[in-house]
Amino acid sequence: MRGPDVTWYLAVAGVLFATGSLGVLLRRSPLIVLLSLEIMLNGANLALIAFARQQGDAEGQIFALAVMAVAASEVVVGLGLIVALARRNVALDVDKLTTLRG
C-alpha cells in the first residue's frame, strides 16, 4: 500500500472539520456560514474516503458521493435563501436574523 498512513488523512479531515465548525459558529455572514458548512462536509468526506481506502472496499466512497449530492442540493436551497434575503433588503447578518427568539 502506497502513500501516507490513514492517520494523516484523518488529521487533515479533523482540521478541515474544526475549521468549518469555527466558521459556522463565529462568522456573521450567512454566505460564509454556508461556505464553512461545506468545508465541514468535505472534512467528513475525506475521512470516509480514507477509511474506504484503508478497508479496501467501496462503501465509504459511495457514502461520500451521496454526501456530495446532498451538499449540492443544500447549497442550492441555502444560496436561494440568501438571495431572497438580499432581495428583500434584509441585513445579511446571522446575529440580526433572530425572529425565532422564543
Added chain:
Amino acid sequence: MVAPAWICLLAPLAGALAITLLGRRISRRLAGLLSTGSVAVAFAAALLSFLAALGRDPDDREATSTAWTWLSAGDLEIGLSILVDPLSLVMMLVVTGVGALIVAYSIGYMHDDPEERRFFAYMALFVFSMLTLVLAGNFLILLVGWGLVGLASYLLIGFHHERTSAVAAAKKAFIMNAVGDAAFVLAFFLLIVETGTLDYAGVFGRADELSGTVATLVALGLLGGAVAKSAQIPLHTWLPDAMEGPTPVSALIHAATMVTAGVYLVARMHPLFEAAPSVQDLTAILGAVTLLFAGLVALVQTDIKRVIAYSTMSQIGYMFVAVGIGAYGNGMFHLMTHAFFKALLFLAAGIVIHALLGEQDMRQMGGLRRLLPRTWVFMLVGALALAGMPPLSGFFSKDAIIASSLAAGGGLGYFLFAAGLAGALLTGIYTFRLIFIVFGGEPSPSVRERLHTEHGEGPVSMTATVAVLGVLAVVGGAVQIAGIWHPFADFLDPIVALEREHLALVEPSVTEDWVTSALAVGLGLAGIGIAWRLYGAGRREVAAPRAVRHALEHKLYFDELYNGLFYWPASGIARAFRSLVEGPLIGGSVTGVSSGARGLGRGVGHAQTGYLRTYALAIAAGVAVLALVFVSVR
C-alpha cells in the same frame, strides 16, 4: 262491542291530529267544533258499545281485542290490546260523556283566547289518553295511557305559558306524578319477574300465588301511582296549584276524569290489592285522612276554584275509602256522580269567573244571585249534590260509601265511618260557605265594577252544557238506590264476582243504610246551617284561633315540608358541589392544565434565543456528547 270501542278510542286522537295538522287553515271556531265532534263521536261509540254489552249475557260482557303484537322480548309478548268490560264501559261513558259536554262548554269559555286551537287539540289529546288508560288490555298499555294523561294534564295546566305561576304549577303536577309513576313502574317490573306476563288475565290469575311480601310491594307500588294521580295524601300538593289551568281543564281533568284514575286503577287491580290486605287498609286510611284534611283546608281557601279543588280531593278520598274496603261498585258509583256534580260546579264557577273577567277571589264577590240567576241555580244544584242532600245524586253515592264502611265493621270500619260522617259535615260547611259568599248578600263594589254585562252568563254553548250536567247531577244517583234497586252494581258485578267468595262482603243491611243516611244528611244539614250562621247571615270571617287558621291557610304546611325535605337539601347539595367540586376540581383541572402548559412553554421558550450560533453550538455539543457516549460505552 269491541269495534265501537276502537272507534271510541281513536276518534279523539283523530280530532287532535286534525286540529294540529290543519293549524291556521281552519277557523278557531271550527277547531272547537272538531274537538267537540270527535269527543261526541267517541261518546256515541261508547254508548253503542255499552248497549251491545247490555244485550249480552252478564257473564259474557268481557272482550279483549288485540291490534298487533306491540313488543316482544324473550317470553314476554305484549299486544296493543284493549279490554272492554263493564268497568271500562262505565269509565268510557263518563269520560266521553262529561268530556264532550266540557269541550263544548269550552267553545264559549275560550272564545277570547288567542291560542284556542292549541287548547282544543290538547283537550282531544287528553280524552284519547284517558280512554287509552281505561281501555288498556294490559299493564303496559295502561302505563302508556297513564303517562299520556299526565302529559296532557301538564300541557293544559301550563296552557297560559306566559304566566310563570301556571308554568310552575304544571311542572309541580308533572313531578309529583312522576314520583307516583316511578312506584308504579317498579310494581310492573316486580310483576314481570314474578308472573312473567303483563296481561291482566295472566297477572290476576296468578295473584294468589304471589308471596305475601311481593304482593304487598306490588300493591304498594300501584297505590303509589294511584295516590299521585288522584291527589291523595301524601302526593296531593299538585292539585290545588293545577287550578292555574283554564276552568274547563279543571273540570275535565282535575275533577271529573283524570284524578279519578287512581280509583279506577284500584278497582281494576283488585285481585292484586286483595292479595295484600294491609295495603287495602292503607288505601282506605289514606282516603279517610285525605277527605278530612281536604275538607278542613277547603274551609279557609279564598280562591273559588281552589275550594272546589280541595272538595275534589275530599270526594276522591271517599272513593279511596270505598275501594279500600272492597266496595268497588260504590266507589265507581261515587266516581260517576262526582264527575257530574263536580264538573257542574267547576263549569258554573267558570261562568262566574268569565262574567267577572277572570276574578277568582271569593272575597271580591257577592250578591251574584240576582245578577247571574241561572248560574245561581246550577251552582246550588251542584252544591246540594256535593253536600249529599236527597234526592240528588251525591246523596246516594256518598251514603253508600259511608254505609259500606259501617258494614265493613271492625276498628277500621268504625274509623272510616266516623271520618265519612265528619267529612259530610265539613262538606256542608265549605260548600255553602262558597255559595253564601259568592251569591249571597249584596253585590260588592268590585262586582259592580267588573261584571261584564255583555258576557252575562255566556253563550248557549256554556249555559246549555251546564244545564245538562245539572240534570245529570240531579238524576244521576237514580241508577242505584240502596235497598231498592242496584242495576249499577249488578252491571259491575261480573268483574269482582269471581273473587267475592273470600272477601268479606260489604253489603250494608237496610238498617245500616237508613241510619247512615239519616246521620249523613243530618250532619250535612248541620254543616249548611253552620255555614248560613257564619257566612250567610253575618257575612263575616270566623274568629278562629290564629294558629289553626294559619295552619289551614298553609294547607297544614305540606308544601313547606316538602320544600324542607327535598328541595332545600337538593339545592344545598347542588350548591355545595358547585362551589366545592365544580369550581376547584373540574374547572380547576381544566384551567390548571392550560395554565401549566402555558407556563411550561414560556419557560422553554427562553432557550430559543434566535441566534443561529446557539443552535449550531447546541447541535455540536449534542453530537459531541453522543460521540463520547458511543466511544465510552464500547
